[in-house]
Amino acid sequence: MISHLDRRNNRSLDSLNFFLADVRDGLGPYLAIYLLAVHHWDPASIGVVMTLAGIAALVTQTPAGALVDSSRAKRALVIIAALLVTVxxxxxxxxxxxxxxxLTQALSAAAASIFAPAISAITLGITGPRAFTRRTGRNETFNHAGNACAALLAGLFAYLFGPVAVFYLMAVMALASVIAVLFVSAEAIDHDVARGLQPGDQSHQPSGFKVLLSNRPLLMFALCCALFHLANAAMLPLVSQKLAQANLHMATPLTSACIVAAQLVMVPMALLAGAKADVWGRKPLLLAGFLILPLRGLLYTFSDDPYWLVAVQLLDGVGAGLFGALFPVMVKDLTLGSGHFNVSLGALTTAFGLGAALSNGLAGFVVEAAGYSAAFLTLAAIAGAAFLLLLIGVPETLQRTEQFESAAVMGQT
Structure with missing residues (x-):
C-alpha cells in the first residue's frame, strides 16, 4: 500500500520534472530570436554565444555527474543550479x-548540467533499481508535458509581449522547481543506491573515467547515443529554416507547433517505455526509437509543405520519447554495483551532447554545398548507422537488473 510519504515524493518528482523541463533544455531558439529581433545581432555572433553555452554544458556534464555521485545533498544541488539559471x-x-x-548563457548551461544526473540519482535513491524503470518513464512523461506547456506559453507570451517574455517564463519555472524539490523527503533518498550500489555498500568511491574505459557495452552505447544526436539535433533547426523561407511571419509559431506536437507524442512513448521495458526488455524499444530517426530524415525530403513538415516532426516524439525514457535506465543497468551511475550518466550525456553540438555545423555545410534534401539524407544515413551499431554492439540489459536485485535479496537473508 502506498504511504502518504510515497505519494508526496511521487507528486514532488512529477512537479520537479514538469517545471525543470524547459529549464534543462535552455533558451535555445528563443534566445536566437530575441538577440536577432531586439538587439539586431548578426547570425555569427548569435551562433558563437550558443556554441559557448554548448561547450560549457559539455565540459561540465561529467564533473556534474561525479559531484552528484559523491554528494549527500542532492536536493541542494538542484536548488543552487535552479537559482543560477533564474538569475x-x-x-x-x-x-x-x-x-x-x-557569460550568462555559459553559467546557465553549466548549472543546468546538474539537473539530469541529480533527478536520476534522487529517483534511483528513492525507488531502487527495479522500480526505477517505471518511475523514469513517469519522470519523462512529466518532462515532456512540461516542455509542451512551456512551448505553448512561450509562443503565446512572445506573441503578446515580445521575445523577452520567454526569459521571465523560464525564471518562473526554475523557481517553481525549487519549491518542488523541497517537498521531496531527504530521508527517503538512499545515497548508496542512488550511485548504483547496494544499500549500505560504501566500498566504491566515485571515479571519473575508469568505469567508462573498462565497460565495453557502456562505450558502445555511448557511441550509439552520440550518433543518434549527431543525426537528430539539426533536424528541427533545418525544418525551422525551411518554414522561415516559406513564411517568415509564421516561422516562430510553426516551430513552436513542431515542438509541442513532438512533446505531446513523447508523453505516451515515455509511459510505454516505463510500463513495458521491464517486460519486453530495453533493446526492442530502443531499436524502435532509433529506427524512427532515419525514416524521419527521409520523409522530410518528400515535400516543403509546412503542414507536411510539422506532421513528420511528430515522429520525433516517438524516437526521442523512447530514447529519453530508456537512456538513464540503460546507464543504470550497465553500471549497477559500480557506484558510478551518475558520473557515467554525465559522461554519456557529454557524448551525445558532443554529437548534438556537431550536428548543426555538419548540416549547415551540407546545406551550403548541396541543399536541404542532401542534408536530411546525410542525417538519415548517420541515424541508420546508429541503429545498426545498437542492433549489433549493445546487449539487452534487463537481466543485469534482475541479477542485481536477486543478489541484493540474497545478501539481506
Missing part, C-alpha cells in the same frame, strides 16, 4: 554586450 534569465533583458550575454 541568468532575469539578467538577460538588462544586458546586451556580447561578453555578458555569453
Amino acid at each position: 541568468s534569465c532575469l539578467l538577460l533583458p538588462f544586458i546586451s554586450s556580447f561578453s555578458l550575454v555569453a
Whole structure:
C-alpha cells in the first residue's frame, strides 16, 4: 500500500520534472530570436554565444555527474543550479554586450548540467533499481508535458509581449522547481543506491573515467547515443529554416507547433517505455526509437509543405520519447554495483551532447554545398548507422537488473 510519504515524493518528482523541463533544455531558439529581433545581432555572433553555452554544458556534464555521485545533498544541488539559471534569465533583458550575454548563457548551461544526473540519482535513491524503470518513464512523461506547456506559453507570451517574455517564463519555472524539490523527503533518498550500489555498500568511491574505459557495452552505447544526436539535433533547426523561407511571419509559431506536437507524442512513448521495458526488455524499444530517426530524415525530403513538415516532426516524439525514457535506465543497468551511475550518466550525456553540438555545423555545410534534401539524407544515413551499431554492439540489459536485485535479496537473508 502506498504511504502518504510515497505519494508526496511521487507528486514532488512529477512537479520537479514538469517545471525543470524547459529549464534543462535552455533558451535555445528563443534566445536566437530575441538577440536577432531586439538587439539586431548578426547570425555569427548569435551562433558563437550558443556554441559557448554548448561547450560549457559539455565540459561540465561529467564533473556534474561525479559531484552528484559523491554528494549527500542532492536536493541542494538542484536548488543552487535552479537559482543560477533564474538569475541568468532575469539578467538577460538588462544586458546586451556580447561578453555578458555569453557569460550568462555559459553559467546557465553549466548549472543546468546538474539537473539530469541529480533527478536520476534522487529517483534511483528513492525507488531502487527495479522500480526505477517505471518511475523514469513517469519522470519523462512529466518532462515532456512540461516542455509542451512551456512551448505553448512561450509562443503565446512572445506573441503578446515580445521575445523577452520567454526569459521571465523560464525564471518562473526554475523557481517553481525549487519549491518542488523541497517537498521531496531527504530521508527517503538512499545515497548508496542512488550511485548504483547496494544499500549500505560504501566500498566504491566515485571515479571519473575508469568505469567508462573498462565497460565495453557502456562505450558502445555511448557511441550509439552520440550518433543518434549527431543525426537528430539539426533536424528541427533545418525544418525551422525551411518554414522561415516559406513564411517568415509564421516561422516562430510553426516551430513552436513542431515542438509541442513532438512533446505531446513523447508523453505516451515515455509511459510505454516505463510500463513495458521491464517486460519486453530495453533493446526492442530502443531499436524502435532509433529506427524512427532515419525514416524521419527521409520523409522530410518528400515535400516543403509546412503542414507536411510539422506532421513528420511528430515522429520525433516517438524516437526521442523512447530514447529519453530508456537512456538513464540503460546507464543504470550497465553500471549497477559500480557506484558510478551518475558520473557515467554525465559522461554519456557529454557524448551525445558532443554529437548534438556537431550536428548543426555538419548540416549547415551540407546545406551550403548541396541543399536541404542532401542534408536530411546525410542525417538519415548517420541515424541508420546508429541503429545498426545498437542492433549489433549493445546487449539487452534487463537481466543485469534482475541479477542485481536477486543478489541484493540474497545478501539481506
